[in-house]
Amino acid sequence: MSDFSSDALVENGLTNSLGAEGCDHRKPVIELLGVEKHYQMGSVLVKALRGIDLKIFPGDYISILGPSGGGKSTMLNILGCLDQPSIGTYLLNGTDVSNLSDDALSLVRGKELGFIFQSYNLIQQLSVVENIEVPLFYQGVSEKESRETAIELAIKVGLGKRLDHRPTELSGGQQQRVAIARALANDPAVILADEATGNLDSKSGGDILEIFDQLNSDGKTLVMITHDEDMAERTHRVIRLKDGGIAFDSRTEN
Amino acid sequence: MTFLTFLRGISLFRLKRSIVLGVKSLWMHKLRSLLTALGIVFGVASVIAMLAIGEGASFEAQQQIKELGSQNIILESVKPTNTTTAGEQERSLILEYGLTYQDITQIQATVPGVQITVPSRRVKDFLWNVSQSVDGTAFGTVPWFPKMKNRDVIRGRFFTEIEMKDCSPVCVLTESLARNLFPLNEPIGQTVRMQTSYFRVVGVIEDDPAVAATESALEGSAESSEGMEMIIPITTLEDHFGEVLVKYRSGSFEAEKVEYHEVTARIEDADDVMPAALAIQHILEQNHEDLDYKMTVPLDLLRRAERTKQIFNIVLGSIAAISLLVGGIGIMNIMLATVTERTREIGIRRALGAKRKDIVMQFLIETVILSGAGGLLGVGVGLAIPLAVTQFANMVTIIEFWAPTLAFTISVAIGVLFGIYPAFRAAGMNPVEALRHE
Ligand SMILES: Nc1ncnc2c1ncn2[C@@H]1O[C@H](COP(=O)(O)OP(=O)(O)OP(=O)(O)O)[C@@H](O)[C@H]1O
Ligand SMILES: [Mg+2]
Numbered sequence: 131m132s133d134f135s136s137d138a139l140v141e142n143g144l145t146n147s148l149g150a151e152g153c154d155h156r157k158p159v160i161e162l163l164g165v166e167k168h169y170q171m172g173s174v175l176v177k178a179l180r181g182i183d184l185k186i187f188p189g190d191y192i193s194i195l196g197p198s199g200g201g202k203s204t205m206l207n208i209l210g211c212l213d214q215p216s217i218g219t220y221l222l223n224g225t226d227v228s229n230l231s232d233d234a235l236s237l238v239r240g241k242e243l244g245f246i247f248q249s250y251n252l253i254q255q256l257s258v259v260e261n262i263e264v265p266l267f268y269q270g271v272s273e274k275e276s277r278e279t280a281i282e283l284a285i286k287v288g289l290g291k292r293l294d295h296r297p298t299e300l301s302g303g304q305q306q307r308v309a310i311a312r313a314l315a316n317d318p319a320v321i322l323a324d325e326a327t328g329n330l331d332s333k334s335g336g337d338i339l340e341i342f343d344q345l346n347s348d349g350k351t352l353v354m355i356t357h358d359e360d361m362a363e364r365t366h367r368v369i370r371l372k373d374g375g376i377a378f379d380s381r382t383e384n
Numbered sequence: 385m386t387f388l389t390f391l392r393g394i395s396l397f398r399l400k401r402s403i404v405l406g407v408k409s410l411w412m413h414k415l416r417s418l419l420t421a422l423g424i425v426f427g428v429a430s431v432i433a434m435l436a437i438g439e440g441a442s443f444e445a446q447q448q449i450k451e452l453g454s455q456n457i458i459l460e461s462v463k464p465t466n467t468t469t470a471g472e473q474e475r476s477l478i479l480e481y482g483l484t485y486q487d488i489t490q491i492q493a494t495v496p497g498v499q500i501t502v503p504s505r506r507v508k509d510f511l512w513n514v515s516q517s518v519d520g521t522a523f524g525t526v527p528w529f530p531k532m533k534n535r536d537v538i539r540g541r542f543f544t545e546i547e548m549k550d551c552s553p554v555c556v557l558t559e560s561l562a563r564n565l566f567p568l569n570e571p572i573g574q575t576v577r578m579q580t581s582y583f584r585v586v587g588v589i590e591d592d593p594a595v596a597a598t599e600s601a602l603e604g605s606a607e608s609s610e611g612m613e614m615i616i617p618i619t620t621l622e623d624h625f626g627e628v629l630v631k632y633r634s635g636s637f638e639a640e641k642v643e644y645h646e647v648t649a650r651i652e653d654a655d656d657v658m659p660a661a662l663a664i665q666h667i668l669e670q671n672h673e674d675l676d677y678k679m680t681v682p683l684d685l686l687r688r689a690e691r692t693k694q695i696f697n698i699v700l701g702s703i704a705a706i707s708l709l710v711g712g713i714g715i716m717n718i719m720l721a722t723v724t725e726r727t728r729e730i731g732i733r734r735a736l737g738a739k740r741k742d743i744v745m746q747f748l749i750e751t752v753i754l755s756g757a758g759g760l761l762g763v764g765v766g767l768a769i770p771l772a773v774t775q776f777a778n779m780v781t782i783i784e785f786w787a788p789t790l791a792f793t794i795s796v797a798i799g800v801l802f803g804i805y806p807a808f809r810a811a812g813m814n815p816v817e818a819l820r821h822e
Pocket of ligand 1: 170176177198200201203204
């Protein structure tokens with residue numbers, strides 16, 4: 131807490147969102163209103179998220195920190211439209227996505243969101259280029275166009291020489307770069323990363339973070355979960371989750 | 385989500401990509417895919433092979449029966465094995481049996497639809513061309529015999545009605561008799577002798593196909609006397625050889641009296657054949673105390689052959705259905721395992737924008753590729769088996785064009801049928817849980 135308390139503008143979620151609005155007049159790309167997530171475990175009701183209010187603006191570079199079991203992954207899954215809130219409203223680009231059908235959610239994921247996972251999650255039987263093409267395939271992008279986009283992105287993440295390699299032939303860092311290229315393929319509104327460097331050594335992890343920094347300076351909105359305070363320091367906004375609530379939210383002004 | 389709504393909106397491009405993807409995924413586990421498809425391969429191969437062999441066997445049977453004529457009823461005299469009046473006959477020394485003139489007139493007069501009958505009698509003895517002799521038969525019959533029996537006169541002509549009326553000593557030789565008796569010269573115009581009677585050759589007729597068939601099967605063995613027939617007017621036969629046939633064979637003496645050895649009745653309308661057969665049987669039962677005749681109804685044989693084929697088809701069909709079912713279950717089993725194994729992939733695809741129907745399609749296509757490839761392989765094997773059977777077992781096999789088509793279609797259908805459950809199971813997964821799967 132010590133590093134960030136001085137930078138903190140406000141101490142809780144509600145005032146934060148007000149405060150954020152106060153200093154940013156752009157429309158938020160993501161808005162969570164009183165979001166809760168409950169899990170029924172036998173007779174016990176587990177409240178993984180309790181009343182989250184959050185606004186994320188275009189160009190934000192956010193890290194989410196917090197103790198294990200604090201609800202980070204749960205929140206990211208909801209932000210990623212992989213899961214839906216039990217209570218509350220989720221507005222993505224001003225549209226309420228908290229009660230969409232499965233098909234509509236798939237469409238939102240494919241168009242508006244990019245995912246980067248801790249364990250890379252590449253498809254083993256596909257090559258580097260083909261992996262990057264997967265989101266484009268589900269959006270019905272033509273073969274030629276998707277191939278061009280994929281190659282361009284592969285070059286951008288420094289894998290121009292490994293286009294036809296299989297995931298098993300790549301190092302962890304390289305695999306994660308493929309995953310980043312894949313997350314960028316659809317030019318999503320927000321990129322979500324769950325401990326993207328968790329499986330990497332500090333060198334490759336650093337490379338990944340450099341790419342993230344670059345993406346953000348190019349104007350991409352990034353939300354990443356991390357356990358590493360040093361990594362969090364690189365981001366412009368830190369959110370701490372504890373017991374399913376936002377314990378701390380800071381926006382570093384420049 | 386129903387199957388139909390998902391079928392809508394599949395674009396050709398996506399289909400192509402999905403097929404490529406399916407092949408890739410299957411190719412990753414080549415051996416497993418091959419083993420999985422093996423059930424379908426054998427199922428399809430057995431369907432085609434069984435159909436071809438069954439079809440060939442029934443074709444052969446039908447061909448033989450058709451040669452007898454489906455509108456014919458064939459009556460034959462048979463020497464009774466145990467006669468009730470054996471004592472009497474031994475005293476008279478003449479064995480009297482078989483179809484009589486009375487039987488035939490009664491049949492012709494009372495059985496509806498009987499158009500023409502071809503009676504025949506045989507006398508077995510040596511046939512002579514000067515000093516050349518062949519152990520053969522004088523076969524007495526009527527002028528319309530070739531037409532009724534579907535046998536072509538190869539050279540010359542058959543004898544005429546006038547010749548029959550006049551009891552003319554003319555004869556027509558079967559092909560093999562002509563070949564044996566006149567190996568060097570043209571038989572027509574020559575004379576053949578039996579006992580003390582002479583007959584002028586007017587034509588050569590093709591061999592009885594039934595005899596020809598058994599003969600070719602026994603190729604190499606000495607030609608039997610079976611096909612060695614000199615066909616003469618039945619009136620001429622009676623005139624020259626009388627009603628009692630006397631045989632001297634290796635010292636023993638045998639005499640028998642047979643009015644007709646064989647009678648073929650032709651029924652005008654095929655629908656009347658079975659009733660006519662019943663009526664004829666009734667007449668013969670009344671006229672004959674002993675079972676000294678035999679009735680063959682080719683149409684009945686044909687029906688029985690068809691029935692046999694039906695049973696054959698049902699049995700083979702069930703075997704094929706079971707093997708295909710087992711193949712299908714094998715595929716489903718492997719696909720369920722594959723779905724579990726690829727849970728993570730399913731989660732990734734869902735996260736990257738795949739709808740449920742995309743996942744359904746992906747796995748369904750993969751199953752169909754598997755079963756379709758098995759089907760194609762099975763068609764190949766199934767076409768090879770009948771060829772081998774024909775080659776080595778000397779059996780007729782018939783591959784009808786629809787058999788491989790049907791078998792392949794069934795294999796694809798099995799892929800769809802047994803792929804639906806695993807595919808929907810894959811699509812039903814929760815994305816978050818699928819992504820968390822190890
Ligand atoms: N599917 C689920 N069923 C029941 N409880 C769940 C489920 N998913 C998460 N939880 C509970 O919700 C709470 C928050 O979990 P979450 O995975 O979001 O934590 P986290 O902050 O990501 O932790 P970590 O840092 O270990 O990844 C935990 O108490 C967890 O047990
Ligand atoms: Mg987590």
